[in-house]
Amino acid sequence: MSGGPEERWSIARxxxxxxxxxxxxxxxxxxxxxxxxxxxxxxRTQDNILAASATSIAETLRxxxxxxxxxxxxxxxxxxxxxxxxxxxxxxxxxxxxxxGHADLEGPDVVPGEVVFATLPYRGAVVRAVSLQRTILxxxxxxxxxxxxxxxxxxxxxxxxxxxxxxxxxxxxxxVLAVGIAAFAVRASLRPLNTMAxxxxxxxxxxxxxxxxxxxxxxxPLVKALNRLMERLGxxxxxxxxxxxxxxxxxxxxxxxxxxxxxxxxxxVEEEGQKQTLRRVIRAVDESSRSASQLLDHAMxxxxxxxxxxxxxxxxxxxxxxxxxxxxxxxxxxxxxALDLDPATALGDEILIQNALRxxxxxxxxxxxxxxxxxxxxxxxxxxxxxxxxDEGPGFGTASAGELTERFxxxxxxxxxxxxxxxxxxxEEALRAHGGRLDLSGxxxxxxxxxxxxxxxx
Amino acid sequence: xxxLLVEDNHELAEGVVQRLGLDGHAVDHAATLGDAEDCxxxxxxxxxxxxxxxxxxxxxxxxxxxxxRIETPVIVLTARSQIxxxxxxxxxxxxxxxxxxxxxxxLEARCRAVLRRRGGTAKNEITLGQAVFDPTAGTLRHGExxxxxxxxxxxxxxxxxxxPGQILSKGQLLDRLFSMDADVTENAxxxxxxxxxxxxxxxGVRIETVRGLGYRMDT
Numbered sequence: 001m002s003g004g005p006e007e008r009w010s011i012a013r014x015x016x017x018x019x020x021x022x023x024x025x026x027x028x029x030x031x032x033x034x035x036x037x038x039x040x041x042x043x044r045t046q047d048n049i050l051a052a053s054a055t056s057i058a059e060t061l062r063x064x065x066x067x068x069x070x071x072x073x074x075x076x077x078x079x080x081x082x083x084x085x086x087x088x089x090x091x092x093x094x095x096x097x098x099x100x101g102h103a104d105l106e107g108p109d110v111v112p113g114e115v116v117f118a119t120l121p122y123r124g125a126v127v128r129a130v131s132l133q134r135t136i137l138x139x140x141x142x143x144x145x146x147x148x149x150x151x152x153x154x155x156x157x158x159x160x161x162x163x164x165x166x167x168x169x170x171x172x173x174x175x176v177l178a179v180g181i182a183a184f185a186v187r188a189s190l191r192p193l194n195t196m197a198x199x200x201x202x203x204x205x206x207x208x209x210x211x212x213x214x215x216x217x218x219x220x221p222l223v224k225a226l227n228r229l230m231e232r233l234g235x236x237x238x239x240x241x242x243x244x245x246x247x248x249x250x251x252x253x254x255x256x257x258x259x260x261x262x263x264x265x266x267x268x269v270e271e272e273g274q275k276q277t278l279r280r281v282i283r284a285v286d287e288s289s290r291s292a293s294q295l296l297d298h299a300m301x302x303x304x305x306x307x308x309x310x311x312x313x314x315x316x317x318x319x320x321x322x323x324x325x326x327x328x329x330x331x332x333x334x335x336x337x338a339l340d341l342d343p344a345t346a347l348g349d350e351i352l353i354q355n356a357l358r359x360x361x362x363x364x365x366x367x368x369x370x371x372x373x374x375x376x377x378x379x380x381x382x383x384x385x386x387x388x389x390x391d392e393g394p395g396f397g398t399a400s401a402g403e404l405t406e407r408f409x410x411x412x413x414x415x416x417x418x419x420x421x422x423x424x425x426x427x428e429e430a431l432r433a434h435g436g437r438l439d440l441s442g443x444x445x446x447x448x449x450x451x452x453x454x455x456x457x458x
Numbered sequence: 459x460x461x462l463l464v465e466d467n468h469e470l471a472e473g474v475v476q477r478l479g480l481d482g483h484a485v486d487h488a489a490t491l492g493d494a495e496d497c498x499x500x501x502x503x504x505x506x507x508x509x510x511x512x513x514x515x516x517x518x519x520x521x522x523x524x525x526x527r528i529e530t531p532v533i534v535l536t537a538r539s540q541i542x543x544x545x546x547x548x549x550x551x552x553x554x555x556x557x558x559x560x561x562x563x564x565l566e567a568r569c570r571a572v573l574r575r576r577g578g579t580a581k582n583e584i585t586l587g588q589a590v591f592d593p594t595a596g597t598l599r600h601g602e603x604x605x606x607x608x609x610x611x612x613x614x615x616x617x618x619x620x621x622p623g624q625i626l627s628k629g630q631l632l633d634r635l636f637s638m639d640a641d642v643t644e645n646a647x648x649x650x651x652x653x654x655x656x657x658x659x660x661x662g663v664r665i666e667t668v669r670g671l672g673y674r675m676d677t
Binding site for chain 1: 608
């Protein structure tokens with residue numbers, strides 16, 4: 001399942017692209033404006049020079065003995081040459097008669113007293129032309145003299161194009177720089193968000209402390225909402241734990257009353273049938289209380305396995321403590337717990353490993369005949385730490401290890417012993433959570449069970 | 459032995475008092491931590507059985523507050539899960555813990571283990587003929603000779619010693635000796651009685667077979 005583009009694209013990517021598009025539009029617009037200004041400015045300059053040149057030509061016109069005379073001033077053409085290498089054409093006409101210059105040059109129509117410009121084709125090129133008219137007194141008569149000056153536009157256009165190119169290079173530079181800054185700014189602004197996300201990701205699932213991190217005000221509603229959520233979650237977890245404890249208390253106390261009363265009754269009744277009934281009651285109570293604790297333990301292991309505390313475990317010391325705790329239970333059947341402890345260390349959750357070993361050892365004691373021996377050993381080698389429990393009980397029969405660690409599955413020879421079938425499952429789960437495993441075997445003639453708790457050694 | 463039971467459930471407390479009474483123990487009952495303090499102020503106990511959830515507070519808090527003042531060994535009675543609760547009880551100064559509902563043979567075994575660990579007391583010794591039987595230490599002293607008894611032998615001998623001259627059926631003995639989850643036949647009783655007879659040889663007490671009824675110990 002993939003979300004829409006808005007979900008798949010990161011905020012950083014979207015913001016950067018958006019900013020880049022904006023900068024690109026701005027750069028294009030400014031380049032266009034610079035280009036049109038450059039063209040206009042170059043054109044105006046040409047016009048001004050053309051006008052000035054035409055005027056200075058017109059000013060040299062004189063009337064001498066009834067004839068209009070012209071001395072072409074050099075300066076007029078040098079001005080035009082200063083702007084560019086463009087070709088220059090001119091025509092001076094007195095009335096309709098061409099006095100000098102290119103006769104075929106047709107300038108714009110003149111308006112008396114004004115300088116008139118036009119852009120027109122001439123001899124295969126586009127030229128900018130200017131026309132002005134001056135009236136000269138010749139022999140007492142006013143003679144109109146028209147001066148037309150034209151220049152090709154290549155040079156002017158080249159200047160405009162050069163300016164436009166420079167503007168384009170500048171725009172691209174500005175674009176690249178602006179996009180870089182935008183990307184950096186986006187990243188920098190999103191950093192508190194990313195830091196918060198990373199911080200949350202590295203947390204264990206049961207770490208429900210509120211976020212204390214101060215961030216930009218935009219993030220505060222999110223932080224507050226998260227903190228409220230975690231508070232509610234924590235509250236509900238605490239309530240479940242309290243509920244489990246309370247449930248256990250509520251269930252077990254009446255069971256304890258029933259069991260105690262049944263035991264008292266067992267000692268006061270004489271009739272064997274009644275005794276048998278009472279024994280059954282007691283066994284049923286034991287069974288339900290054992291199931292209840294193992295179900296709770298199972299829930300607890302699953303819960304804790306999600307978020308393991310990993311401390312250094314001194315396995316011989318841990319094994320010794322578990323053996324000590326179960327010794328009175330073993331003594332009731334005169335079972336000896338023999339210890340054979342080598343030094344070994346593993347990393348893990350002490351309570352879970354202790355509980356796993358307790359379940360395994362408790363099983364061994366339960367299924368062993370009276371006056372036998374249960375051996376608890378700790379070995380270290382091949383990168384593995386092994387805590388092994390060997391008993392002299394009926395063993396596992398033909399059931400496979402996988403079957404035995406299934407929930408509620410009990411060995412074929414478990415007849416007549418109170419149990420819920422969760423003990424090995426709990427141990428197996430606790431070990432798996434630590435990257436270890438449970439190893440089950442019987443000895444050769446099928447008598448006696450051998451259960452190893454295997455953990456990566458450190 | 460003299461117990462102080464701190465337990466707010468009256469039915470359970472009554473049952474425990476009665477049941478321990480059957481084994482010849484004296485039990486005082488306190489329903490609250492306040493009552494428990496009153497009891498401890500006026501009497502000496504061999505053992506305290508302390509519930510965790512009490513109306514006027516948490517048994518474990520009581521324990522950590524008074525551990526330096528109270529010398530008596532404490533076994534905590536808890537109704538909670540192994541993982542979450544038991545370890546906590548030990549950290550706070552309990553000698554051992556047992557989960558409700560408990561097997562009385564297991565409770566006794568744990569009491570004995572705690573008392574033995576704490577160095578025991580001589581006041582529970584029982585004289586049997588020329589020998590002295592210490593159920594806590596699990597020994598039978600006869601002159602210079604000290605015999606170690608196995609747990610089931612201790613319990614069997616204790617039952618006989620506390621009911622002198624009384625006929626005890628195999629069924630009765632079975633219920634006292636074995637916790638309910640053990641599938642044991644009455645033949646096992648014959649085996650243990652046989653062993654006890656050997657160990658009591660020359661002490662001056664005998665376990666007689668009363669045909670069809672059971673056994674009786676005469677001093």
